Amino acid sequence: xxxxxxxxxxxxxxxxxxxxxxxxxxxxxxxxxxxxxxxxxxxxxxxxxxxxxxxxxxxxxxxxxxxxxxxxxxxxxxxxxxxxxxxxxxxxxxxxxxxxxxxxxxxxxxxxxxxxxxxxxxxxxxxxxxxxxxxxxxxxxxxxxxxxxxxxxxxxxxxxxxxxxxxxxxxxxxxxxxxxxxxxxxxxxxxxxxxxxxxxxxxxxxxxxxxxxxxxxxxxxxxxxxxxxxxxxxxxxxxxxxxxxxxxxxxxxxxxxxxxxxxxxxxxxxxxxxxxxxxx
Amino acid sequence: xxxxxxxxxxxxxxxxxxxxxxxxxxxxxxxxxxxxxxxxxxxxxxxxxxxxxxxxxxxxxxxxxxxxxxxxxxxxxxxxxxxxxxxxxxxxxxxxxxxxxxxxxxxxxxxxxxxxxxxxxxxxxxxxxxxxxxxxxxxxxxxxxxxxxxxxxxxxxxxxxxxxxxxxxxxxxxxxxxxxxxxxxxxxxxxxxxxxxxxxxxxxxxxxxxxxxxxxxxxxxxxxxxxxxxxxxxxxxxxxxxxxxxxxxxxxxxxxxxxxxxxxxxxxxxxxxxxxxxxxxxxxxxxxxxxxxxxxxxxxxxxxxxxxxxxxxxxxxxxxxxxxxxxxxxxxxxxxxxxxxxxxxxxxxxxxxxxxxxxxxxxxxxxxxxxx
Ligand SMILES: Cc1ncc(C[n+]2csc(CCOP(=O)(O)OP(=O)(O)O)c2C)c(N)n1
Ligand code: SF4
Numbered sequence: 001x002x003x004x005x006x007x008x009x010x011x012x013x014x015x016x017x018x019x020x021x022x023x024x025x026x027x028x029x030x031x032x033x034x035x036x037x038x039x040x041x042x043x044x045x046x047x048x049x050x051x052x053x054x055x056x057x058x059x060x061x062x063x064x065x066x067x068x069x070x071x072x073x074x075x076x077x078x079x080x081x082x083x084x085x086x087x088x089x090x091x092x093x094x095x096x097x098x099x100x101x102x103x104x105x106x107x108x109x110x111x112x113x114x115x116x117x118x119x120x121x122x123x124x125x126x127x128x129x130x131x132x133x134x135x136x137x138x139x140x141x142x143x144x145x146x147x148x149x150x151x152x153x154x155x156x157x158x159x160x161x162x163x164x165x166x167x168x169x170x171x172x173x174x175x176x177x178x179x180x181x182x183x184x185x186x187x188x189x190x191x192x193x194x195x196x197x198x199x200x201x202x203x204x205x206x207x208x209x210x211x212x213x214x215x216x217x218x219x220x221x222x223x224x225x226x227x228x229x230x231x232x233x234x235x236x237x238x239x240x241x242x243x244x245x246x247x248x249x250x251x252x253x254x255x256x257x258x259x260x261x262x263x264x265x266x267x268x269x270x271x272x273x274x275x276x277x278x279x280x
Numbered sequence: 281x282x283x284x285x286x287x288x289x290x291x292x293x294x295x296x297x298x299x300x301x302x303x304x305x306x307x308x309x310x311x312x313x314x315x316x317x318x319x320x321x322x323x324x325x326x327x328x329x330x331x332x333x334x335x336x337x338x339x340x341x342x343x344x345x346x347x348x349x350x351x352x353x354x355x356x357x358x359x360x361x362x363x364x365x366x367x368x369x370x371x372x373x374x375x376x377x378x379x380x381x382x383x384x385x386x387x388x389x390x391x392x393x394x395x396x397x398x399x400x401x402x403x404x405x406x407x408x409x410x411x412x413x414x415x416x417x418x419x420x421x422x423x424x425x426x427x428x429x430x431x432x433x434x435x436x437x438x439x440x441x442x443x444x445x446x447x448x449x450x451x452x453x454x455x456x457x458x459x460x461x462x463x464x465x466x467x468x469x470x471x472x473x474x475x476x477x478x479x480x481x482x483x484x485x486x487x488x489x490x491x492x493x494x495x496x497x498x499x500x501x502x503x504x505x506x507x508x509x510x511x512x513x514x515x516x517x518x519x520x521x522x523x524x525x526x527x528x529x530x531x532x533x534x535x536x537x538x539x540x541x542x543x544x545x546x547x548x549x550x551x552x553x554x555x556x557x558x559x560x561x562x563x564x565x566x567x568x569x570x571x572x573x574x575x576x577x578x579x580x581x582x583x584x585x586x587x588x589x590x591x592x593x594x595x596x597x598x599x600x601x602x603x604x605x606x607x608x609x610x611x612x613x614x615x616x617x618x619x620x621x622x623x624x625x626x627x628x629x630x631x632x633x634x635x636x637x638x639x640x641x642x643x644x645x646x647x648x649x650x651x652x
Contacts, residue, residue: 043500043501043504046500064499074342078306078334078342079304079343079346080499082330082343084499086500105339108335265329
């Protein structure tokens with residue numbers, strides 16, 4: 001039987017604003033399937049997004065949802081999870097949202113290791129504002145603000161996440177949705193800060209500016225350039241030029257922040273009066 | 281148990297916040313406000329509350345809003361440079377109607393300015409710092425005791441009206457020590473946000489209730505809804521309908537206007553027959569009070585209007601004093617910010633004389649006295 005997405009969507013908010021062929025819908029469906037697989041209760045799940053085409057996802061998903069400011073959804077998520085650790089907290093952020101304006105919040109969220117899952121919709125471009133280049137736009141490609149070619153170096157978001165201390169980092173494509181589902185489920189299950197970088201196509205801006213004639217050609221590009229991690233390990237750096245690795249790139253078990261925090265608070269006696277007296 | 285404590289203004293504010301039930305603090309260190317963060321870092325974990333030092337002030341403000349949405353009573357504290365960074369999220373809290381308290385312990389000058397020198401330069405920023413039309417509530421205590429009581433009031437107002445409340449403390453008040461009595465639990469009323477009682481399915485988070493304030497549920501309490509910084513309708517979802525947008529923006533401002541009787545606070549000192557009135561707030565009000573006493577001793581008909589709430593601006597007491605005062609003196613540690621409001625309200629009925637200092641020196645009673 002076909003999967004029934006409608007029970008997780010706010011069907012009265014359709015049609016969505018995404019362009020035909022946009023990869024955001026593919027990634028959203030994977031997220032829904034993963035939530036379904038884990039049986040998360042809607043009332044106990046908060047989905048937080050930033051600003052951008054990707055950010056609009058929070059309006060479509062039928063959970064507790066928070067559409068925040070550009071680049072800063074992780075800061076709100078941090079407050080929510082710390083105030084109520086029982087909630088499942090999921091953040092969706094675009095590449096610009098996450099790595100440009102939100103770069104500082106991103107690295108610190110990775111470092112802290114609060115049990116939040118961050119799903120980055122990396123489409124190599126600022127979609128919402130009309131196709132300006134982002135920190136993940138490949139060098140040499142075109143955008144409305146790099147009309148003569150992009151000379152900026154490109155961020156590798158997964159490497160950045162690993163470097164900043166994230167305890168679970170995976171990258172997948174909207175081409176390989178089976179693999180994507182798997183890593184999203186693993187990310188949700190991980191106790192700590194987990195990052196899934198999803199390569200999504202923006203045919204309207206990144207695609208059109210860079211010779212991709214259709215939405216499919218972007219998916220095909222993902223197919224050709226995604227190298228599974230296991231295979232990449234036996235390849236030479238020259239062979240990996242212009243390609244990206246996929247799979248669970250990094251995973252380690254480290255005590256989770258809210259658990260550490262609440263273990264600390266429990267070590268104090270309840271009596272507030274006694275505490276205040278000590279300070280006098 | 282009744283207690284007396286010898287505290288700094290900043291510490292008294294933290295005590296007041298705890299008394300009010302604050303259980304979440306997110307901040308980034310900055311002079312002259314850091315004592316508030318340090319006090320909270322010590323106390324909150326011991327009371328099962330949350331303290332977190334974030335990567336910057338933007339993040340602190342985001343975490344405060346997130347925590348408040350999850351049901352916490354949340355606050356942050358900062359000074360000018362950090363207050364500038366918080367503005368984007370203060371606007372977010374205004375339009376999404378999330379209760380929170382922001383302390384700005386004012387330092388001198390723009391930019392890094394004079395970190396440990398007193399000033400009152402952020403008065404207009406507290407009113408208009410974040411973009412777009414929005415309501416602002418700002419309170420400026422002038423004593424350590426007021427720091428405590430106004431902290432409680434700030435949380436009460438923010439919970440009841442679902443709006444950020446800003447505390448403008450100047451460096452002198454923040455760092456000065458005075459003896460205060462900490463009231464017993466229950467002695468001051470603590471107000472908590474109202475909870476919705478509709479069925480989950482009919483729930484409209486932004487439907488105005490008492491006083492135009494909606495009953496937005498805390499996340500994780502069974503309701504399911506959307507919150508966005510985009511203009512939205514009662515359902516909480518974005519709208520482009522000019523009628524709904526207009527209604528929202530007007531309601532935000534009106535809900536605070538309707539609460540003015542409760543939100544506004546000031547003190548009148550020897551004003552009944554005053555021909556010359558001083559209008560002051562923060563540490564300057566202390567110098568002003570002393571100057572007024574001296575002038576009265578010399579037989580002059582002078583009085584003081586001490587503003588405690590500065591936004592919304594207390595129009596009533598000013599109109600009243602303008603009925604008999606011929607001269608109104610406004611000492612401020614800035615180049616003239618509240619004076620603009622005073623001029624607007626008085627409308628030429630009295631001479632308005634500003635006294636301004638921006639060299640991070642206090643305005644002394646003598647400087648005021650010579651104008652009385
Ligand atoms: C503070 C701020 N600066 C700029 C913007 C304008 N803006 C909205 S979305 C966006 C870029 C979005 O790009 P990305 O995060 O990659 O998401 P996408 O739209 O591609 O999904 C920008 C610059 C804003 N909303 N807020
Ligand atoms: S502009 Fe690009 S990212 Fe935005 S909806 Fe269209 S295709 Fe998707």
